[in-house]
Amino acid sequence: MSDPGEELHAHVRALFPLCRSITGAGLRDTLGYIARHIPLTVTEVPSGTAVLDWVVPPEWTVRGASILAMDGSTIIDFDRHTLHLLNYSAPFEGEVSRLDLEAHLHSLPAQPDLIPYVTSYYRRDWGFCLAHRDRLALGDARYRVRIDTELAPGSLSYGECVLPGEEEGEVLISAHSCHPSLANDNLSSIAVAIDLARILSARRRRFTWRFLFAPGTIGAICWLAANRDAAARIRHGLVLTCLGDPAPPSYKRSRRQDAPIDRYVEHVLRDEGFGERILPFTPTGYDERQFCSPGFDLPMGCLMRSPGGSFPEYHTSADTPDFVRPAALADSLRVLDRIATLIERDGIFASKAPYGEPQLGRRGLYDGAATAASRLALLWSLNLADGRHSLLDVAQRSGLAFAEVADATERLVAAGLVVQGSGTCVPDAGSSLSHPSSSRSAARHHQERTVPCAFS
Amino acid sequence: MSDPGEELHAHVRALFPLCRSITGAGLRDTLGYIARHIPLTVTEVPSGTAVLDWVVPPEWTVRGASILAMDGSTIIDFDRHTLHLLNYSAPFEGEVSRLDLEAHLHSLPAQPDLIPYVTSYYRRDWGFCLAHRDRLALGDARYRVRIDTELAPGSLSYGECVLPGEEEGEVLISAHSCHPSLANDNLSSIAVAIDLARILSARRRRFTWRFLFAPGTIGAICWLAANRDAAARIRHGLVLTCLGDPAPPSYKRSRRQDAPIDRYVEHVLRDEGFGERILPFTPTGYDERQFCSPGFDLPMGCLMRSPGGSFPEYHTSADTPDFVRPAALADSLRVLDRIATLIERDGIFASKAPYGEPQLGRRGLYDGAATAASRLALLWSLNLADGRHSLLDVAQRSGLAFAEVADATERLVAAGLVVQGSGTCVPDAGSSLSHPSSSRSAARHHQERTVPCAFS
Amino acid sequence: MSDPGEELHAHVRALFPLCRSITGAGLRDTLGYIARHIPLTVTEVPSGTAVLDWVVPPEWTVRGASILAMDGSTIIDFDRHTLHLLNYSAPFEGEVSRLDLEAHLHSLPAQPDLIPYVTSYYRRDWGFCLAHRDRLALGDARYRVRIDTELAPGSLSYGECVLPGEEEGEVLISAHSCHPSLANDNLSSIAVAIDLARILSARRRRFTWRFLFAPGTIGAICWLAANRDAAARIRHGLVLTCLGDPAPPSYKRSRRQDAPIDRYVEHVLRDEGFGERILPFTPTGYDERQFCSPGFDLPMGCLMRSPGGSFPEYHTSADTPDFVRPAALADSLRVLDRIATLIERDGIFASKAPYGEPQLGRRGLYDGAATAASRLALLWSLNLADGRHSLLDVAQRSGLAFAEVADATERLVAAGLVVQGSGTCVPDAGSSLSHPSSSRSAARHHQERTVPCAFS
DSSP states (O other), X not given: OOOHHHHHHHHHHHHXXXXXXXXXXXXXXXXXXXXXXSOOEEEEEETTOEXXXXXXOOEEEEEEEEEEETTSOEEEETTTOGGGBOBTOOXXXXXXXXXXXXXXXXXOTTSTTSOBOOBOSSSOOOOEEOOHHHHHTOOOSEEEEEEEEEEESOEXXXXXXXXXXXXXXXXXXXXXXXXXXXXXXXXXXXXXXXXXXXXXXXXXXXXXXXXXXXXXXXXXXXXXXXXXXXXXXXXXXEEEOOOSSSSOOEEEOOTTSSSHHHHHHHHHHHHHTOGGGEEOOOSOSSTHHHHTSTTTOOSEEEEESSOTTSSTTTTXXXXXXXXXOHHHHHXXXXXXXXXXXXXXHOOEEEESOOSSXXXXXXXXTTTTOOSHHHHHHHHHHHHTTEEEEEHHHHHHHHTOOHHHHHHHHHHHHHTTSEEEOOSOOOOOGGGGGOOHHHHHHHHHHHHHHHSOOTTO | OOOHHHHHHHHHHXXXXXXXXXXXXXXXXXXXXXXXXXXXXXXXXXXXXXETTEEOOOEEEEEEEEEEETTSOEEEETXXXXXXXXXXXXXXXXXXXXXXXXXXXXXXXXXXXXXXXXXXXXXXXXXEEXXXXXXXXXXXXEEEXXXXXXXXXXXXXXXXXXXXXXXXXXXXXXXXXXXXXXXXXXXXXXXXXXXXXHHHHTSOOSSEEEEEEEOTTHHHHHHXXXXXXXXXXXXXXXXXXXXXXXXXXXXXXXXXXXXXXXXXHHHXXXXXXXXXXXXXXXXXXXXXXXXTSTTXXXXXXXXXXXXXXSSTTTTBTTOOTTTSOHHHHHHHHHHHHHHHHHHHHOOXXXXXXXXXXXXXXXXXXXXXOOSHHHHHHHHHHHHTTEEEEEHXXXXXXXXXXXXXXXXXXXXXXXXXXXXXXXXXXXXXXXXGGOOHHHHHHHHHHXXXXXXXXXXX | OOOHHHHHHHHHHHHTTSOOOSSSHHHHHHHHHHHTTSOOEEEEEETTOEETTEEOOOEEEEEEEEEEETTSOEEEETTTOGGGBOBTOOOEEEEEEHHHHXXXXXXXXXXXXXXXXXXXXXXXXOOEEOOHXXXXXXXXXXXXXXXXXXXXXXXXXXXXXXEOXXXXXXXXXXXXXXXXXXXXXXXXXXXXXXXXXXXXXXXXXXXXXXXXXXXTTXXXXXXXXXXXXXXXXXXXXXXXXXXXXXXXXXXXXXXXXXXXXXXXXXXXXXXXXXXXXXXXXXXXXXXXXXXXXXXXXXXXXXXXXXXXXXXXXXXXXXXXXXXXXXXHHHHHHHHHHHHHHHHHHOOEEEESOOSSOOOTGGGTHHHHOOSHXXXXXXXXXXXXXXXXXXXXXXXXXXXXXXXXXXXXXXXXXXXXXXXXXXXXXXXXXXXXXXXXXXXXXXXXXXXXXXXXXXXX
């Protein structure tokens, strides 16, 4: 398939039917599908393992579940929709009064046609989810309930795809993989992560990129408990969720609020015209709750389109592959690729000729610069090559495109005028004073001073 | 009396007739009245005592003062209004020409019916203050003047009410007590301070609260000169003035501009809808001039309703008990109590389970949290329990009410998940990025992810 | 001449005819003219000298240059306008076809009546600049070209006027002096610099003031290469350019963006009503490119009226003495003098009576203060005399005029209440909270509290 949107949507459709949970076959099959597209290492964490403040629960197995009328006719059947069964429901078999049954039913009075997604991982319970309209139609006095599930010692599974880089430091991309038949939340992000990994695997990489596919909360906690060293190497990271709905991209900042990753995503989203869709950090949402807990405080934000909880299809049977648009998936991948490029290209450089301006003409650097912007980028990159300013600082302070600045710096490195510095990005106080317009007029000015005019 | 406004107004009416000054019987009687309502320690500083850059002046005694026509009829009499006599007037007796008398009269041409309040503490002089209309009516060639006052060695008096607390650190509440028959400036604040002391004396207190009733400028200087140790213990403080007029509350920042007290009052006033009534520090006004002198630089701002000098009744015979409203006094006390609660409850905490989220459900903390806001408050309090963020930081960054955050933190302390940290409040850079609305949507989102829906 | 504008304009007219370049007689004669008005030390840097990343080029001598028709009639002649000859043109003599000639002509199709200013300092070439209209009129097949110039070993000249000061630290004022017959760029600034030097030479000076007249880029680089010690002593500096056109003053910040010089010029321009004409630093423009290279990073901005490149006359034969207005030159000198006064008067002071307010009345300081503003200035100057706040901080935080604050501080120094502190200016975080209006109301308030009212 050549259309990236169609290819991403095919992942969503293929994974939709599986009944995922925080453990079990559905999760394992999902990792198996991913492993057929990118190299994946799967880790199994045995039930009962203590992880940080938590304990890995027993593994959940589902063989079937239904509610039958006393005449044997089927009212609710897990085979019709994975959401019908309370996720992590304990097994149960028997005849119950409608009143007793009601205590085990979940529905949405405000959305009477939709089946809700409800879980009970840590409180042993059995139950069904159904459309409120169907619930109200339950008129019999007694029903037969059969929940053929198992909660037994087993393990929790998560998968990692690690693409080694040339420098120290890792980038972590995490997508929770525990939600059953829900397309936007979060098959959309699993799909985007798969194809981003494929794209990056074909590129020369500065950083090591680690893609984590784990069940929400407990899965992230398992990974953190077992990977404190890797966590300490993380330079930038993103939690991916809800990347397939029609809304424009949005971003929730890391706990640090101004980590480099926050500046990268903000730069791209502003450039895309969606600066107003940058949200402050909150300790709610997805696995940023774990990665941004005060002990780890990792520089990780959350990239989304519609934030979880903000769209009516959220956590219901309406979150189908049809709700997820190929074009939206492709756009998410494109935006993510722009962010990845910033992560890979940004850096801090130091001039080897910091006293006065080096003579660029003698080195043919002006001739090599076709446009006024590219000549300006040379001067800006040299002037701020002081071991303190990142290329993003240069771009923001100059009002030039990041790529223009990064290309100019590459030419200056090739000419031996600047060298890659070390250290992490220091936010540039001056950038707030930046003034694209005046920079451009300066560009024109500069051009006129140094370039013979037309006809020459 | 049960109505707090009436009770406060009763203090104002009771104190109004006394002829206060920076020394003398009127001041002493005022402290005596206060001592009948709250425990008060009175200090006498002898005349001639060197205090910082100043010297305590002789004590002023007034027995009477009048201007008589040559036929013996009374024109001006101190017994009619304490403002008629130039405050700190030297004694004088004799017959004077109208021209000589004019040199000793003070009036307000722009407010011809009002008697002005004028003092001459440090320049020996005699004089009268009167309505400009009455002044213009003086038609005789000569008058008899009799000022039966005394300026003799004595002492300056100030009073302190100290309510000990459980922790190190003091809170200083100061109200100048030298103005004669002026109700808003400053009997209103004396009244509010008396009742705040009564309220706090009945509570368990974290900090030691010290209430200072001293004459303006020289009294504050006397206290500072004698209490450098206590001054060094001051963590927060407020100068109280003009708390009885009908205007909404206002606040003048401390010299530091962003001391915790500034953030506390700003938080309360913004919440009350009066954020625009927060004024920058100026080295003018009341005793904040002394407390915020560069050598002491105490974290003390000034709480007011109408700032001194901004209302026409200011420093005139129109500043009567009628100008002061019971409802305004009661509102000032309520606002001050809100500020006191922030001072007492704010703190910095550290999580004992900072790696990943602790499992709240297992500890019954979710069941204990009735509302989405209280659940959110648990997550925010845990996430920012890093020994750097104060509870006010948490409230401002989360957009939650301070009380919600403080209550959640108390529950987390009880559950052994966080402990009170040390250190003072570090302003939270992130707070400027705080975004109540998005926090709330996150709250809804959070609720939907973790709580079984209706009917379950 | 008494009119400063006319005097400045006379400098421009006198210097206009000279054919300046980065070396040679025109530059030397320009320095000779300056030396007849202010003490000037001229330095000659031999051709071939390595300076930073550059090498001093051969010296350029022009005896004449013309394009003749084959019948001997003159088409273009250097004697008619110095701009006709490509600046730094190599010698050439011979008969050329129109096609060959075209390759050596420079004109402005968009401004067909103007002769452009074009240089070729570092690429050996010969050429002429002419009005595009005249260029299009060239109809013959062949022409005679005679360029009687010389590029031979010699030297580059620059001049310095140094006015010693009482304290450590220098102020550098730099005006490029290499442009030929161009009045605004940059004879206007040479003229203003001459007269500022004359004014300052007649004053008692705190800092050493150094005026540098050097060719652009290579001249500044020569000076920097030879004066690293002097460069290290520079506390403040300004590059002057285009100070004669009718536009209001404008300023380009130093690379540091918030150096004291940036705050001084911003303060003056805002006060003049031109705050919007303050531009961010860019590594383009004039010799700020060298002074603000990352290795030197000197606190130097660029003072202008119309920024170079922003007006149609820029770098053309339309930049004549008529384009430069006496009134604009005089206004530039006045604004520069205001900035010089801030530089000379600003400082940091420390109170010798920092605990409480010193008693000003006893010292007659209130009597010495005629206005409410001058009394306020005493209180503000004392309150912020903490060794951290500069007088500019005090002025900005109080909303008072800088002169008011500086005068008050002088009176406090005379009274022995404050002493000049050391250290450089610390930007005052509080100043952003400053609030002139409320300060003024505080002033009124203060006045009412301490001054007996009318008739007294």
